[in-house]
Amino acid sequence: MARPTPLSGFPEFSPAERIAEQRVLDTLRATFESWGFASLQTRAVEPMGQLLRKGEIDKEVYVLRRLHADPDEEQDPDRTLGLHFDLTVPFARYVLENSGKLQFPFKRYQIQSVWRGERPQEGRYREFTQADIDVVGDGELPFHADVEVAQVMAEAMGRLPLPPLRMQVNNRKLIEGFYLGLGAADAAAVMRAVDKIDKLPADAVRALLVAEAGLDGDQADLCLRLATISGTDASFAGEVRALGVEHPLLDEGLEELVRVVEAVAPLATDRFTAVADLRIARGLDYYTGTVFETRMAGFESLGSICSGGRYDSLASDGAKTYPGVGISLGVTRTLAPLFARGRIAVSRSVPTVVVVALADEGSRPACQAVAAQLRARGTAVEVSPNAAKFGKQIRYADRRGIPFVWFPQDDGTHQVKDIRSGEQVPADPSTWVPPAEDLLPSVVAG
Structure with a gap:
């Protein structure tokens, strides 16, 4: 064709x-x-x-x-x-x-x-x-x-x-x-x-x-x-x-x-x-x-x-x-x-605010559950498409302008990283929400 x-x-x-x-x-x-x-x-x-x-x-x-x-x-x-x-x-x-x-x-x-x-x-x-x-x-x-x-x-x-x-x-x-x-x-x-x-x-x-x-x-x-x-x-x-x-x-x-x-x-x-x-x-x-x-x-x-x-x-x-x-x-x-x-x-080309990182493919169901908790409060979330090294998963988010990457921890706790500043802090998927200015992509006249 x-x-x-x-x-x-x-x-x-x-x-x-x-x-x-x-x-x-x-x-x-x-x-x-x-x-x-x-x-x-x-x-x-x-x-x-x-x-x-x-x-x-x-x-x-x-x-x-x-x-x-x-x-x-x-x-x-x-x-x-x-x-x-x-x-x-x-x-x-x-x-x-x-x-x-x-x-x-x-x-x-x-x-x-x-x-x-x-x-x-x-x-x-x-x-x-x-x-x-x-x-x-x-x-x-x-x-x-x-x-x-x-x-x-x-x-x-x-x-x-x-x-x-x-x-x-x-x-x-x-x-x-x-x-x-x-x-x-x-x-x-x-x-x-x-x-x-x-x-x-x-x-x-x-x-x-x-x-x-x-x-x-x-x-x-x-x-x-x-x-x-x-x-x-x-x-x-x-x-x-x-x-x-x-x-x-x-x-x-x-x-x-x-x-x-x-x-x-x-x-x-x-x-x-x-x-x-x-x-x-x-x-x-x-x-x-x-x-x-x-x-x-x-x-x-x-x-x-x-x-x-x-x-x-x-x-x-x-x-x-x-x-x-x-x-x-x-x-x-x-x-x-x-x-x-x-x-x-446009600040990002997708509505996604957070990417939930995958440690391995076996953790995908647990990561999907985390994503569902975050979505329940109006946050646009996607789970990483693959379990590549965390550096590659971060680059995946960065290329799309997605500001946050979520990391489930082995001990059952969670951390979220703002990849713009590099700051990574503990977070609870049942309560965490992104800053209001990050909830939607920003659009400005150039």
């Missing part, structure tokens, strides 16, 4: 990398649940008609079919199945399908794999894990849900073992109201042009505003000035007012953005900051208010790793509309480049 080759776009993580990934996922789960978000898992597939109803990424959907599928089935979008490309579409379907059973506002988090058939590159994969939180209302959703979603993700990101993260927040009402107050005939065209400000020089964006959005030079300049405004506190609002543009929608959006920024500011850490950034618009048309994008220091080329916003029509059954607000962290998008560049360090 020929040697297998890697499959592009489908990352596989080593045991050490999986430890780091699981630490991130555990942190996310714990934070989400501490705010009352319930876990949800939806199916991996949806009817193609559901997946393609907006037509944005029809070329990226993976079709699921049997090897000997019925040709008629393949032509029917309601019978043909595709793997979901995000968690929002299946969530919207779930809300509609189960609305009679749900208590609103419905707060859920969802951590699952998704699939997209796009060209693989750093930060973009064909299979990857996302972590989403959303709050959905029945007919209406108070604005404090926007604030809460921002606070939850800010708290979670501040706890992650990642390079510093910067959440950029804006409000579609603010920028649309500003454009309307300027007299723009097509606010959406202005928004699309300004959304390219990170990809094009300011002069090129100005030219687009004039040629494609129909603005004059003064109007275009004001739009560019608005896009330069940012701040970590409410002072940015004064800079917006100083531009002299007025519109009721601008007032509403400005007030909402101030509320989000002021609520998130106290959660700033050395790993996380939030800033009002009036360049941010998000390209998708369904956002109607608050919008989020997040960049990771040193990895700005990845673009946003955590995005979302307010959408007042998450789903509709014709009689009712379910507005929502949500934000999604691309877990694989964030971690895979860090792994590739050695930017995350």
